[in-house]
Amino acid sequence: MSSASPSTDPQKCLRTKQPRQERLFPQSTGVGAVRTLIVDDSPFGLRVLERILEDEGAFSLVGTAANGEEAVLQVMALRPELVLMDYRMPHLNGIEATRRIKQLPNPPLVVIVSSEATPELRALADTAGANGFLDKGGDYIAQMRWFLRDMNSILSFNREKQ
Numbered sequence: 001m002s003s004a005s006p007s008t009d010p011q012k013c014l015r016t017k018q019p020r021q022e023r024l025f026p027q028s029t030g031v032g033a034v035r036t037l038i039v040d041d042s043p044f045g046l047r048v049l050e051r052i053l054e055d056e057g058a059f060s061l062v063g064t065a066a067n068g069e070e071a072v073l074q075v076m077a078l079r080p081e082l083v084l085m086d087y088r089m090p091h092l093n094g095i096e097a098t099r100r101i102k103q104l105p106n107p108p109l110v111v112i113v114s115s116e117a118t119p120e121l122r123a124l125a126d127t128a129g130a131n132g133f134l135d136k137g138g139d140y141i142a143q144m145r146w147f148l149r150d151m152n153s154i155l156s157f158n159r160e161k162q
Contacts, residue, residue: 033060034155037080037108039071039097040064041089049084049113052144058152068092072100080108081155085130087114087121095121095128102129109151113144 036059038049046064053059062078065071067089075083083101087094098110109132112125117135125133134143 032156033058034082034152035060035062035078035080036082036084037062037071037074037078038064038084039066039068039074039089039094040084040086040113041066042086045086048141049144052141052148056145056148056152059148066090068094068097068100071097075101075104075108079106082151083108083110085110085112087112087116087125095124095130098125098130099128109155111147111151 036053038046038053038061040046040049050061050064053061059082062080063074065074068085069092071083071085071094072092074080083098085094085098089097092100094112094114098112101107101110107129110130111132111134112121112130113134113136114121115136117133117137122133132147134140134147
């Protein structure tokens with residue numbers, strides 16, 4: 001029997017929905033696929049990121065979260081390698097969620113995604129331990145595709161070294 005209280009047991013703290021089954025996209029073989037969690041309170045934002053991941057291949061979507069509190073719990077339960085984290089969300093924003101995630105043992109890479117790309121917000125993201133920051137403005141989809149290709153290369157290289 002687990003000694004964790006219901007408030008700290010990630011499986012019991014998740015909303016009534018269970019974590020989504022890991023979803024490999026058609027282009028991904030599953031071998032070396034980057035385990036990814038998407039965090040965004042906007043259903044549209046979630047769908048856009050899911051579609052980009054699907055198009056890029058080499059990624060497996062292990063789950064989604066609609067706020068920072070869910071994100072922390074999903075990271076503990078699902079152990080993704082990469083978290084794409086919206087900044088402005090209810091209950092717990094992306095900066096504070098990133099700070100909490102980065103305090104966990106073996107934390108994943110966390111990238112803040114925001115339409116508020118101010119120098120102050122970028123500095124907060126850096127201080128919280130974020131590994132990157134992407135601006136939703138401009139050509140967001142092209143930026144995200146470029147970033148994911150780069151991230152996949154970095155993670156693949158790190159796996160080969162281990």
